[in-house]
Amino acid sequence: MEHNGQWTKLCFPASHAEVVCQHLRCGFVINIHNAAHFGDDSRPFLIVGDKSTNTNSTCSHPFYAGVTCTGWVDxxxxxxxxxxxxxxxxxxxxxxxxxxxxxxxxxxxxxxxxxxxxxxxxxxxxxxxxxxxxxxxxxxxxxxxxxxxxxxxxxxxxxxxxxxxxxxxxxxxxxxSGYSKPRLSGGDSPCSGRVEVRHGETWATLCDAHFDLKAASVICNELECGTVQSIPGGAHFGEGHGLILTEEFHCAGNESHLAYCRRTAHGNQTCSHADDASVICSCKN
Structure with missing residues (x-):
C-alpha cells in the first residue's frame, strides 16, 4: 500500500485479511500467507496492528504479508x-x-x-x-x-x-417456499411498468444501471408479454418504495424464468428509487 508517498509491503494480523479482500472488491478470504509466499524484495514492511502502525524489515508470525481472495461473486x-x-x-x-x-x-x-x-x-x-x-x-x-x-x-x-x-x-x-414471478408496476398495462422482484415477503425494485435488454427479454417472456420493446430508466413509471435489490441478473435472453439467470452482487449500492428500472413489452407472444 502507499505510505508517505512510497509503496510498502503490508504486514497484518489474520483478522485484517477479510478487510483487504473486501476493500479491493475481491470477494472473501481463501488463505493467508507468510512474507516469502509471493517472493520478497528490499522494501520495508508496514506493520499494521489493531492499535498501532510502524515499519520493520521483517514480517513474522502471528502477522501475515499475503492473501488469496476468492474474487468477486459470479x-x-x-x-x-x-x-x-x-x-x-x-x-x-x-x-x-x-x-x-x-x-x-x-x-x-x-x-x-x-x-x-x-x-x-x-x-x-x-x-x-x-x-x-x-x-x-x-x-x-x-x-x-x-x-x-x-x-x-x-x-x-x-x-x-x-x-x-x-x-x-x-x-x-x-x-x-417457492419462486414468485417478477411483476411490472405503475404501467398502463400488465406488460409495462417498473420492474419488481419478490424478496421474501416484500417486493424490491432493480437499479437501472444494473439492468439490460437480455434480462428484460426474459421478464417479458416469463410474463407472457411478448418481446421487449425498451427499458426506460430513471423511474419512468414512478418511483417504487422499500427495498432496492443490490444484485444484477446476467441473462442470455432465452431463459424461461428470471430465476435461471446468473446473479452477481453489487457491494457498493448507489441507486435510489429515482433510478428504478422499467420494461415495456410488446404485449404479444
Missing part, C-alpha cells in the same frame, strides 16, 4: 434439488465453486438465502447428504445472520475454512 444458486428454490447452496467466484456449509444460525442463514434468491421464505434446512454428495469442496462459514439482511454478504462473518466434508451437525442445503 453466481449463487441452489443445485441438486427439484427446482431453483431448493437444493445445496453453491457459490461461484470466477472458476472456483464452493458448496456453503453453515456452522451457525442455520435457519436465519437460510431465511436470508431464500429471500436473496427470490424464493420466498425458508421451509427447512438440511445436511449435505440430503441433496447428494459430489466433488465440490465446502466453504465452511460462520455467517451470523439475523434474518433481516438483504443478502448473505451483509451477515457478519465470524469464521471460514475450506474443507472436503460438511458435518451432519451443519447445514448445506435449504428448501424455500
Amino acid at each position: 453466481d449463487l444458486k441452489l443445485v441438486n434439488g427439484s427446482n431453483s428454490c431448493d437444493g445445496k447452496v453453491v457459490i461461484t467466484f470466477g472458476k472456483l465453486s464452493f458448496a456453503l456449509c453453515s456452522t451457525v444460525s442455520p435457519m436465519k442463514h437460510a431465511e436470508v438465502l431464500c429471500k436473496q434468491l427470490g424464493c420466498g421464505s425458508v421451509v427447512s434446512v438440511h445436511s449435505a447428504a440430503h441433496f447428494g454428495e459430489d466433488s465440490t469442496p465446502y466453504w465452511l462459514i460462520g455467517d451470523v445472520c439475523q434474518g433481516s439482511e438483504m443478502t448473505i454478504w451483509h451477515c457478519a462473518t465470524s469464521a471460514w475454512n475450506i474443507t472436503s466434508t460438511c458435518s451432519h451437525r451443519f447445514h448445506a442445503g435449504v428448501i424455500c
Whole structure:
C-alpha cells in the first residue's frame, strides 16, 4: 500500500485479511500467507496492528504479508434439488465453486438465502447428504445472520475454512417456499411498468444501471408479454418504495424464468428509487 508517498509491503494480523479482500472488491478470504509466499524484495514492511502502525524489515508470525481472495461473486444458486428454490447452496467466484456449509444460525442463514434468491421464505434446512454428495469442496462459514439482511454478504462473518466434508451437525442445503414471478408496476398495462422482484415477503425494485435488454427479454417472456420493446430508466413509471435489490441478473435472453439467470452482487449500492428500472413489452407472444 502507499505510505508517505512510497509503496510498502503490508504486514497484518489474520483478522485484517477479510478487510483487504473486501476493500479491493475481491470477494472473501481463501488463505493467508507468510512474507516469502509471493517472493520478497528490499522494501520495508508496514506493520499494521489493531492499535498501532510502524515499519520493520521483517514480517513474522502471528502477522501475515499475503492473501488469496476468492474474487468477486459470479453466481449463487441452489443445485441438486427439484427446482431453483431448493437444493445445496453453491457459490461461484470466477472458476472456483464452493458448496456453503453453515456452522451457525442455520435457519436465519437460510431465511436470508431464500429471500436473496427470490424464493420466498425458508421451509427447512438440511445436511449435505440430503441433496447428494459430489466433488465440490465446502466453504465452511460462520455467517451470523439475523434474518433481516438483504443478502448473505451483509451477515457478519465470524469464521471460514475450506474443507472436503460438511458435518451432519451443519447445514448445506435449504428448501424455500417457492419462486414468485417478477411483476411490472405503475404501467398502463400488465406488460409495462417498473420492474419488481419478490424478496421474501416484500417486493424490491432493480437499479437501472444494473439492468439490460437480455434480462428484460426474459421478464417479458416469463410474463407472457411478448418481446421487449425498451427499458426506460430513471423511474419512468414512478418511483417504487422499500427495498432496492443490490444484485444484477446476467441473462442470455432465452431463459424461461428470471430465476435461471446468473446473479452477481453489487457491494457498493448507489441507486435510489429515482433510478428504478422499467420494461415495456410488446404485449404479444
